[in-house]
Amino acid sequence: MRYWLATVDAVTTPDISVRGLGKRFGGVEAVRDMTFDLPPGRVTAFLGPNGAGKTTTLRMLLGLIAPTSGEALIRGQSYARLAHPRRTVGALLEATGFHPGRRGRDHLRIAARDAGLPAARVDEVLDQAGLTGAADRRVGGYSLGMRQRLGLAAALLGDPPVLILDEPANGLDPAGMAWLRELLRGLAGEGRTVLVSSHVLAEVAQTVDHVLVAHQGQLMFDGPVTDLAHETGGLEAAFLRLTGAPA
Numbered sequence: 212m213r214y215w216l217a218t219v220d221a222v223t224t225p226d227i228s229v230r231g232l233g234k235r236f237g238g239v240e241a242v243r244d245m246t247f248d249l250p251p252g253r254v255t256a257f258l259g260p261n262g263a264g265k266t267t268t269l270r271m272l273l274g275l276i277a278p279t280s281g282e283a284l285i286r287g288q289s290y291a292r293l294a295h296p297r298r299t300v301g302a303l304l305e306a307t308g309f310h311p312g313r314r315g316r317d318h319l320r321i322a323a324r325d326a327g328l329p330a331a332r333v334d335e336v337l338d339q340a341g342l343t344g345a346a347d348r349r350v351g352g353y354s355l356g357m358r359q360r361l362g363l364a365a366a367l368l369g370d371p372p373v374l375i376l377d378e379p380a381n382g383l384d385p386a387g388m389a390w391l392r393e394l395l396r397g398l399a400g401e402g403r404t405v406l407v408s409s410h411v412l413a414e415v416a417q418t419v420d421h422v423l424v425a426h427q428g429q430l431m432f433d434g435p436v437t438d439l440a441h442e443t444g445g446l447e448a449a450f451l452r453l454t455g456a457p458a
């Protein structure tokens with residue numbers, strides 16, 4: 212495994228910076244005036260109920276949709292302006308889009324080739340994702356959890372200092388969850404910035420350092436997970452209070 216070390220520049224410029232970000236889809240205000248900065252070396256959970264605006268925010272960070280207002284920056288640049296996007300940010304969005312007839316290893320080989328990354332990375336990320344044994348099976352026969360692992364392997368191909376993962380725990384069994392926790396902690400421990408969305412608080416509570424909570428497109432909380440956990444009733448009560456859900 213290769214290790215990435217935080218540079219002086221990465222310490223002064225937040226790895227992820229969202230400033231007054233907004234997105235409107237017709238009459239729906241999916242994201243409203245969101246502002247936060249994420250420095251390196253932490254796992255941050257982006258929490259909120261269905262429809263809170265998490266995926267929309269992540270898609271703006273990844274340059275897949277344009278903001279209506281504000282900006283979403285990675286290391287001070289919009290995604291489109293990054294000199295080496297695949298070496299800077301690894302992304303996991305919905306783990307679909309894999310050709311079912313193609314073997315896991317071939318998906319990664321093609322992704323590495325298309326991004327100009329060394330083929331040697333393929334075996335490394337298969338190992339990191341715990342997929343070495345299934346690498347030569349066709350993806351059509353993969354479980355949802357295995358597809359998530361393949362998506363994570365693809366995100367890691369460029370050995371990026373920034374990881375943006377939308378619901379990475381989706382489809383993982385308890386052993387897979389434990390593995391994911393260890394992987395995310397290890398990546399942050401190497402100095403990377405890891406942003407993970409989830410609508411299931413329990414999935415991430417044991418893994419994260421920092422929490423963003425969104426509700427109806429607005430940021431309701433931005434702080435250390437310990438600040439929420441110390442509230443009366445603990446993390447879950449705090450989450451329900453912030454998102455207005457019935458206890």
Ligand SMILES: Nc1ncnc2c1ncn2[C@@H]1O[C@H](COP(=O)(O)OP(=O)(O)OP(=O)(O)O)[C@@H](O)[C@H]1O
Nearest residue numbers: 236239241259260261262263264265266267268410
């Ligand atoms: N392409 C789109 N066109 C119209 N409305 C959209 C579009 N994408 C998202 N929305 C709306 O924006 C709001 C926020 O959706 P978003 O997917 O960002 O929420 P989320 O927090 O990721 O939810 P979930 O946990 O269910 O994935 C929702 O009301 C959704 O219906």
